Amino acid sequence: MKNHGKNNQKVVELREKKPLNRRDFIKLSAGLSLTPIAKKLSHKRYKSYLLEGSPPNIIILIFDTLSAYHLSLYGYPRKTCPNIQRFAENAAVFHNHHAAANFTTPSTATLLTGTYPWEHRSYTITSSIRPEVVPNNIFRLLHSRYYTAAYAQNIYADKLLFQFEDFIDYHQPTDSFNIIGNMIYNHLPSEEVDLVFRSHDNLIFTRVHPRGSLFTSILYDLANLFRYQLAYRDLDHTYPIGVPAIKSNYIYYTIDGVMDGVISMLGNLQAPFLSYIHLMPPHDPYRPNVYFYKRFNDDWEPNPKGMHPLGDKPQADYPGKRRTYDEYIANLDHQIGKLLDFLKETGLAENSYIFLTSDHGELFERGHHGHSTPLLFEPLLRIPLVISAPDQKERRDIYTLTSSVDLLPTLLHISGLPIPTSLEGKVLPFEEELRDQGRAIWALEAKENSTFGKLQKASLSMFKGSHKLVYYHGYENYKNQYELYNIKEDPQELENLYGKNPQSSEFQKELDQKFSEINHPV
Amino acid sequence: MTAEKLRTKLPDRKELLPVFSTILFFVFTWALYIIIYYLPSWLGELTAGDILVTAAYLLSFTLFESLFVLGVIVLLCIVLPTRIFKRDFIPQSFTLITLASLAAYFLHPRLNDMLSLDLTNLTILMIATLAGILVLIIMQSFVYKHLPGLKLSINTLADRMTIFAYFYLPLGLLSLFIVTLKILC
Numbered sequence: 001m002k003n004h005g006k007n008n009q010k011v012v013e014l015r016e017k018k019p020l021n022r023r024d025f026i027k028l029s030a031g032l033s034l035t036p037i038a039k040k041l042s043h044k045r046y047k048s049y050l051l052e053g054s055p056p057n058i059i060i061l062i063f064d065t066l067s068a069y070h071l072s073l074y075g076y077p078r079k080t081c082p083n084i085q086r087f088a089e090n091a092a093v094f095h096n097h098h099a100a101a102n103f104t105t106p107s108t109a110t111l112l113t114g115t116y117p118w119e120h121r122s123y124t125i126t127s128s129i130r131p132e133v134v135p136n137n138i139f140r141l142l143h144s145r146y147y148t149a150a151y152a153q154n155i156y157a158d159k160l161l162f163q164f165e166d167f168i169d170y171h172q173p174t175d176s177f178n179i180i181g182n183m184i185y186n187h188l189p190s191e192e193v194d195l196v197f198r199s200h201d202n203l204i205f206t207r208v209h210p211r212g213s214l215f216t217s218i219l220y221d222l223a224n225l226f227r228y229q230l231a232y233r234d235l236d237h238t239y240p241i242g243v244p245a246i247k248s249n250y251i252y253y254t255i256d257g258v259m260d261g262v263i264s265m266l267g268n269l270q271a272p273f274l275s276y277i278h279l280m281p282p283h284d285p286y287r288p289n290v291y292f293y294k295r296f297n298d299d300w301e302p303n304p305k306g307m308h309p310l311g312d313k314p315q316a317d318y319p320g321k322r323r324t325y326d327e328y329i330a331n332l333d334h335q336i337g338k339l340l341d342f343l344k345e346t347g348l349a350e351n352s353y354i355f356l357t358s359d360h361g362e363l364f365e366r367g368h369h370g371h372s373t374p375l376l377f378e379p380l381l382r383i384p385l386v387i388s389a390p391d392q393k394e395r396r397d398i399y400t401l402t403s404s405v406d407l408l409p410t411l412l413h414i415s416g417l418p419i420p421t422s423l424e425g426k427v428l429p430f431e432e433e434l435r436d437q438g439r440a441i442w443a444l445e446a447k448e449n450s451t452f453g454k455l456q457k458a459s460l461s462m463f464k465g466s467h468k469l470v471y472y473h474g475y476e477n478y479k480n481q482y483e484l485y486n487i488k489e490d491p492q493e494l495e496n497l498y499g500k501n502p503q504s505s506e507f508q509k510e511l512d513q514k515f516s517e518i519n520h521p522v
Numbered sequence: 523m524t525a526e527k528l529r530t531k532l533p534d535r536k537e538l539l540p541v542f543s544t545i546l547f548f549v550f551t552w553a554l555y556i557i558i559y560y561l562p563s564w565l566g567e568l569t570a571g572d573i574l575v576t577a578a579y580l581l582s583f584t585l586f587e588s589l590f591v592l593g594v595i596v597l598l599c600i601v602l603p604t605r606i607f608k609r610d611f612i613p614q615s616f617t618l619i620t621l622a623s624l625a626a627y628f629l630h631p632r633l634n635d636m637l638s639l640d641l642t643n644l645t646i647l648m649i650a651t652l653a654g655i656l657v658l659i660i661m662q663s664f665v666y667k668h669l670p671g672l673k674l675s676i677n678t679l680a681d682r683m684t685i686f687a688y689f690y691l692p693l694g695l696l697s698l699f700i701v702t703l704k705i706l707c
Contacts, residue, residue, distance in 0.1 A: 127567055192705065195572060198564075199579035203556065207634060210559060212580055214552040214626050216587050221633050222648070229641035450566035 054272045055145055056390045057352035058411060059343070062111070062278040063332060064104060064154050065371060067361030068097070069379040070326055073386070078296050080329040083337030087356065088386050092396045092430060096487075097385035098463060099360040099404050102445050103371050107359040107404060108157045108278065112138050112164070114408030114423035117444040118518035121451045125156055126202060128194055129163055130451070130522065136420050138276065138408050139167035145415050146274035151176070151265060153258060153280045155183060155249060157359070159197050161276075165190035170269065177261035179243070180227050181251030201249060208248055224250040237290065241324075244287045246280060255281050255289070259335040263342045271351070274411075278359070281335075284370060286321070286328040295327050302365070303492050309478040310374050311367015322364040351390055353414060355407070358383040374445055376461040376470050377493055381443050387428070400429045401463050403441040440464040440510065444518075453521045462511045463487075469498070469507040471515065482508060531600045533611045538592070540680035541615040543687040545591045548623035550690040553584040578700035585694030591619070598659075606659060610666045613676040616683075617662055618655070 068074050071081045073088055074095065100110035101117050109115075109122035109129050113136060117123060121130045129137075139148045151172035152158035158174040162185075165171065175182045184205065185197040203212035204220070211217035228243075231252065235243055243252045262277055269275060288295075301322075307314055336356075343349040361380045362371055371380055385402065405425035412419045413427040426439070445459040457474040466488035472481045484498040484507065498504050533541075557577050564573050595615050599608050607614050639647065666673040 124563070124567060189705075195576045195579055198568075199576045200583065203560070203580060204583060209631050209633070210556060211630060211633075212553065212556045213583065213587055214549050214623060215591060216583075218626055218629060218633065221636065222644075225636060225639070225644055226641070229644060233641070452566070 055415060057269075057272050057348065058142075058146065058274045058355070058415075059266065059348070059352050060274075060276045060355045060407075061336075061339075061357070062108070062157075062276075063282065063336075063356075063358050064157075064278065064280050065283040065360060065362050066329065066332075066358035066384060067379050068358075068382045068384045069361060070322075070329055071384055073384065076326075077300055078298070078326050078330075080326050081333040081336075083333045083340060084356065084384070084386065086337070087340050087354075087388065089395050090392050091354075091386045091388040092392070092398055094385035094387070094402050094428070095397060095399045096463075097357070097383055097402045097404070098381045098441060098443060099358070099383050100443050102360050102373065102376060102380040102443070103447070104154055104359050105156050105160070106444070106446075108152075108154075108160055111359065111404050111407055112160060112276075114138075114405055114425050116405055116424050116442055116518075117446060119424065121522060122160070123446045123449050123451060125447070126159075126198060127451060129160060133422075134163050136422055137164045137167070138411065139164045139274070141408070141412060141417065141420070142274050142415055143167045145417065146272050147270045149265070149269050149273055149275040151262065151276075152278040153177070153246075153253070154278055154283070155197075155201070155246065155251075157278045158186065159193060162186075162190045162193040172261075172265055175251070177258040178251050178253045179231055179257065180224065181246070181249060181253075183249065206249055221250075228252060239287055240290050240293055242285065242287050244281060245285055246283075247285060253280070255331060255335050256338075259339055263339060266348065267342070267346065281332040282325060282328040282362075284325075284362075286324040288324065288327040288331040292327045292331040292334070293324075295330060296323050303494060305365045305492070305494065307367035308375060309481075310472065310475060312373070313369050314367050316364075316369040318364045318369060321369055325362060325364070349388065352388075353390065354388040356384065356386045356388075357404070357407075359404075372447075374457075374459045374472065374475060376443055376445060376459050378468075378487060378491065381461065385428075387430075389430075396430075398429055401439075401441050401465070402428055403463075405441070438464075440514075442514070451522070455515075455519050460511065460515055462507065462514065464507065464510070467497075467501075467503065467507060468493075469504075469511050471511055473515070482511075528600065531604065531608065533596065533599050533608060537611045538596075539684055539687065540612055540677075541595060541619070542588070542592050543683040543685075544616050544619050544680060545588045545595075546690040546694075547683055547686040548619065549584055549588050549591065550581070550686075550693065552623075552627075553580055556580070575700060575704050578697040578704075581694055581697035582701045585691075585698060588694070595619070602659065606663045610663060610673060612680050613666055613673050614659060614662055616676055616680040618659070621658070 070076050071084065072079045073081050073085050073093065099107045101107040103125065105125050105127055106117040106120070106122045109120045110117065113120050113129060113133050115133055119130070120133045122128065139150070142148065147169050148167060149170040149172070150161050150168050152161055152174055155174055161168060161171060173186045175186065184200045185193045188196055199212070204217055207221065228250070232243060235254070239254075244255060245252045258279060262279070266275060301319055340349070343352070343354065360371055361383055363369065363373065363375060363377060363379050365379070366375060366377060368375055373380075383404070403425060406428050407425070409419045409423050409425045410428040441463045443461040446455055448457045449455050455473060459470060459472050461468060461470045466486055468485045468487050470483045472478050474480070482498045483496045484501055484504055485493040485495070486497060487493065557580065561573070564576065568576065595618070599611060636644070
C-alpha cells in the first residue's frame, strides 16, 4: 500500500505519555482479560495499547449520502440497517444530528475543520478550504496523540484531504480499491493536487460535458467503455443493474471489494491511530447487488408533498428511486456488518471510539431527486450519528440537536486536547450535564456563490429547540422567503408555520442577524 | 522495414508545418473555448495565479495532444501505401484532421449515449469507424488524382493555417514553461 503522508515513519512510541488514571486502569484490566483472544491474532499493536495504556484508537466512518430518514434505526419502515442497529446496542445514538450543508464538499469541510461553510468557504463541489482555516484541521490537531490515516473514495472529499497532507501519516489513494478508474491528481505532490485535479481529472478525464480535450477525452471515454464492458461480463450476474460507480470519472467498484480494502487498511495501522474513512455508498447511482435488488417489494410511500417552487424534477420516479436507494443502503449495511465483525474479532472495537455517520442525506420529494438542490429539508440534512466508546456496554439515545460541526471538538475532548476557540461546534452531549438546549445549529447551501464575495443566492437553515427556520435568499422565483417547521411534531415538514407561529419573528430576527454576520467578502 | 525505407515513407519536413498548424488550430481553439467556458466558475474559486496555472496545465496537455495527433498522421503515412497517402500528404491530412475535428465536436455532447452500447456493438462501431477512415483516405486519393485544382486549393488553405502555429505553438510552450516553473518552485 502506498503511503502519501509527509511523515512516513510509523509511530511506535507515544508522542505524549499520561499517567494512568482510574478509567485507564479499568480499560487496561478489561483489556488484559482479552489477552487469550489477542493471542490468537497477530496484531502486536493492540497488545501495545493494552499493555502500555495508550489512548484508544479513533475510527471515523463516513457513508456518503446516507440519510437518517432512510434508516430503520431511526424508525424508517423498511428494514434497511439491521447491522447498524446491532452496532447501536452498545453505542450512543444521536437522533437529531444534522449536516452543515446538503452536499459533500462543504459538509466534509465542516467535519474536518469544525467550522461552518461561511467560515471555510468550500461552497462548490471543487472548492478547497480557505487557507486561513486549514491549520485547525482534524489531522493536525490530533497528530500529537495519534498515527493519522485517511481514505476517501469520494474524489472531492479526497482532494480536500491533500490540504492537510503534512499531518496525514498514511493517505490511502482514492483509487486503491476500484476495479476500473484511476485519478491522476493523487499520484502527485500535494502542492499540485488542486490545479491538476481541475485541469486534468475534472476537465479532460471526465464525463462531464464540455470536456477539456478535443480528441483525448473521446479516446479516454471509449477505452473506459471497453474496460467496463469487459469487467461487467464477469459481474453482470452479481450486479443486475450495473456496478456501483462514480459516473463523472469512469470509476467503478464493488462494495465488498472496497470494504475488504478498508478492513485491510485498518488491520495494518499502527495504534493508537485516528482513521478517517469516507466511502461512496449509498451515493447515486444506486446499484445494489443481486441479493438486495428488489428486496423491498412493498408499496410504502411517505406522505405526499407538493412540488416546491425550487424543485427542478417534477416527473422523477420517486417511489422507484427511493426503493432502489433503500436496497442499496441494505446492501451497504450488510458490508458494515462485515466491518463491525472484523473490528470485534480483532479487538479493535474494544480499543477504539467508532463514529458512524454521513456527510449529507438524499431527497426524493418536493420536485427534486438527489442532493444538488437549494432545498434544505430534513431528508437532506438529518444524518445518522452512532458513536461507540471503548467501555460502552449499553445503548444511550440522545435527542439534543447536534451538528457535524461538533465532531472535531468532540474528538479533541476525548483525546484530552485543547479546543481552539475558532471552532464553531461544541462537544457532543455524551453526558447529561453537557446538554445545551439553547443553542442554534446551522446549515448553509451556497454553491452558486463566489468563495470571495458576498452571498448572492443561498439557503440558510437554523435549527433551534424543536424548530427549524429556512431562509431562501436571492433565488429568482422564490426570492427571500422563509419557511418554519416544528421538526419534533411535524418531522415530515408538512406544515409551514412561518407567520402562524408566535415565535416566527423571534426566530427570523436571530437568523437575519446571523446572515448579516456571515455575509461578507473575504 | 529498414531505416532507409522508413525514411522514404516519412513526409517531407516542409509538409509537416501546414499539417501541424491545422492540428494546432483545432485542438487549441477547443482548449481556449473550454477555458473561456469555465472561467466564470474559476473566478469564483481561484486566485488569478491559480487560474493562470490551471490554464497552463490544460494548454500544456493540449500541446502534447497536438503532437500525438501529428504522430498518428505520420504513422498513417508510414503504414499506408505511398500513392494513397504520402503522395497527397498535405490535402489528405488536412481533410482528415478537419473532418475528425468536426466529428469530435459533434460527438462530445453525445458521448454519454455510447454508455448504452454493449461490448459487441461497441466493437462493431470501432471497426466501422476505422474502416470508414480507410475508405475516406482511398476516396480522397482518387479525388485528388483526378481533381488537381481541388488539391491545389487545399494545399493553399493548409498553407494559410501556418499563421496559427505562430500563435498557438508559443502559447503551448509558454504554458509548459509555467507548469515546469510551478513544479520546480
